[in-house]
Amino acid sequence: MQEKSSEAGQVNDKQRSICFFGEPLLELGCDTFDMLSAKVAGDVFNTAVYLKRLQLFSKNTGRAGLFTCVGDDPLSQKLLTACAQHNIDKRWVYQEKSRTIGRYAVSLDDKGERSFRYWRNDSAARTLFSRVSESVAEEIAQSYEYFYFSGISLAVVENHLRDQMWQFFHSLKSKGVKLVFDTNYRAALWSDAKQAKAEFEKAFNLVELAFVGVEDCQPLFDFNYGSAQGLISIASQFNCPNLVIKNGDKPVLYRGRHGELSVSLKPAPKVIDTTAAGDSFNSGFLFGWLSDAPVADCIRLGAETAAIVIQHLGAIIDDKLFLTGIEPVIYALKMAGEQNNERLLMPAL
Structure with missing residues (x-):
């Protein structure tokens, strides 16, 4: 039977708070398969961590939480420890005794582009929707304003549980939760492109905000190669x-x-590792979005956040390196916002 990890205290204020649903993974180093040196990562977890860092830096009252399932083994315990380390709410992290946490290894080329190798067949996250109920949707709706998931989140759910997953999403929306979707397509995780396209279309028709990658959607939708305008025309057909x-x-x-x-985006001074480029962009954008910043500033903050992250090795970089890089970015946006009488919830630097 599953157990849900405990979190001290109950927070009532859900404004500017977001719950992330997905599959956390252990990231093995580029040149080692040593489990002792493995770090917790995974696309939605990466986004949650960087968003929480921005919230803490800005003294923002918003929260970031995780909705997933792991095992009860020592490898899975790393996820619970990481949640505490990164101030991620883990009230809805379930544990399944018969499963574990997924793992992956990254190989980098000389341009920082990456290739992956995964071990996720026994991942507990795949079975999450066999153990959640309407009461869980109610609890999350009472605690969070937003609920975030990705194409990978959708892909890893076992096929016989997809109906339960979509029922859960619809229940959240009916309770006033705003859903956010990041396409993040990985062909190897799907039975075929047709299945992925159908699931993406369901997501586009349900969510409040979607991060849509041209590279992600090129294999799934009919538009001119590399055309952002072509993709936006297709995506605009949904709700x-x-x-x-x-x-x-x-x-x-x-x-x-x-x-x-x-x-337009300003290129990073150097590129070391692009593993979490999209994830960190989303975190910066979401921080601005949750702070009621102008959309252009949300995009700039997303781009600057990603530019900092990709200059260092690993999906989740050292927090001091991150904060050193992001401080002048936030300060510049804050000053620009004040000059234009625009609201951006930032610290008094």
């Missing part, structure tokens, strides 16, 4: 009111309730 189109180092496009705009 998602806010679309953020990412296209590598090309300008980020936004179309939604706040109009339409394009924001």
